[in-house]
Amino acid sequence: MRTDRNQLRFNQALLVLLLPLAALLDLPWLVYLLFLLVASQHTPLDLMAVLKRLLRVPPQMVDEDPRPHRFARFLGAVFLGLASLALLLGLKPLGYALALLVALLAFVNLAFGFCLGCFLYLHLRYARALFTGK
DSSP states (O other), X not given: OEEEHHHHHXXXXXXXXXXXXXXXXXXXXXXXXXXXXXXXXXXXSOHHHHHHHHTTOOXXXXXXXXXXXXXXXXXXXXXXXXXXXXXXXXXXXXXXXXXXXHHHHHHHHHHHOOOHHHHHHHXXXXXXXXXXXX
């Protein structure tokens, strides 16, 4: 299977730059927008991929299983969705804390190459294999 490493780095950089900005300037709409971008993953219109193409970021395809990265992006979307819901409900400290957690994990992946979502995906697969024999 093939994975576009530049797409992963682009997504992470966008989150690392824009989520702290949203929290610092109290811009909940920016969290909502990033949620929509991340949540559009693998739909007919993957908005992050469209944005990367518009900015002319070239692909860097590598032979790597994309499933752990998809799972990590799904978890990011869930947390950004919860952050958005909290912000809509007026729970700003909770909403921005959840958004900043996503930014922190994206930074760790971008800077150090450790993807917590990928790590969880692999361990969940191991646990499933252990209990189901598959």
